[in-house]
Amino acid sequence: GAGVSQSPSNKVTEKGKDVELRCDPISGHTALYWYRQSLGQGLEFLIYFQGNSAPDKSGLPSDRFSAERTGGSVSTLTIQRTQQEDSAVYLCASSPRGATSNYGYTFGSGTRLTVV
Amino acid sequence: TQLLEQSPQFLSIQEGENLTVYCNSSSVFSSLQWYRQEPGEGPVLLVTVVTGGEVKKLKRLTFQFGDARKDSSLHITAAQTGDTGLYLCAGANSGGSNYKLTFGKGTLLTVNP
Numbered sequence: 001g002a003g004v005s006q007s008p009s010n011k012v013t014e015k016g017k018d019v020e021l022r023c024d025p026i027s028g029h030t031a032l033y034w035y036r037q038s039l040g041q042g043l044e045f046l047i048y049f050q051g052n053s054a055p056d057k058s059g060l061p062s063d064r065f066s067a068e069r070t071g072g073s074v075s076t077l078t079i080q081r082t083q084q085e086d087s088a089v090y091l092c093a094s095s096p097r098g099a100t101s102n103y104g105y106t107f108g109s110g111t112r113l114t115v116v
Numbered sequence: 117t118q119l120l121e122q123s124p125q126f127l128s129i130q131e132g133e134n135l136t137v138y139c140n141s142s143s144v145f146s147s148l149q150w151y152r153q154e155p156g157e158g159p160v161l162l163v164t165v166v167t168g169g170e171v172k173k174l175k176r177l178t179f180q181f182g183d184a185r186k187d188s189s190l191h192i193t194a195a196q197t198g199d200t201g202l203y204l205c206a207g208a209n210s211g212g213s214n215y216k217l218t219f220g221k222g223t224l225l226t227v228n229p
């Protein structure tokens with residue numbers, strides 16, 4: 001597509017429920033990133049996928065968080081047993097290659113997750 | 117852990133004024149990017165600077181990368197209401213994980229008519 005598409009745009013869930021967030025990157029972009037943006041905290045790196053390489057999961061805050069990328073395209077971020085501290089905007093970004101020296105990220109509009 | 121400190125955190129000015137936003141770190145970055153984010157949207161890339169001392173201009177916006185590649189500044193001349201938004205700087209790590217960007221917390225700019 002023309003841009004990075006994320007769904008849903010808003011999600012309200014009850015504490016303890018599981019949620020799935022979807023990201024459809026720009027066609028042909030091999031690198032895909034998930035970041036989390038919390039009020040006053042800035043953007044926090046979660047996970048990085050590059051082609052068929054093993055993902056960098058070093059930013060996932062707990063084992064309740066997982067992500068996969070199927071067929072080198074669409075990615076799903078899953079949060080199990082959601083907690084109130086998981087409330088944030090989850091941003092997905094893609095880039096043509098992993099190297100960021102000359103290529104910026106193209107971000108989606110994000111999914112605003114609210115855990116009540 | 118590499119950290120980027122942005123200042124000021126909030127800035128409210130009148131249309132036509134000039135302003136400078138700063139992004140500082142004790143770490144060296146292989147490149148640095150500036151983004152602008154509007155409410156309900158994701159950040160949009162404005163510029164990437166790679167070389168120490170580099171200056172890039174984008175219409176009324178001037179970006180500078182410090183000589184030691186540890187800091188950067190964004191200067192806006194004759195601000196317009198359309199410049200309102202959250203300005204984020206982001207540094208690409210040196211070394212093998214240069215795909216990973218470290219973001220500052222941002223400067224929230226409000227330009228009043």
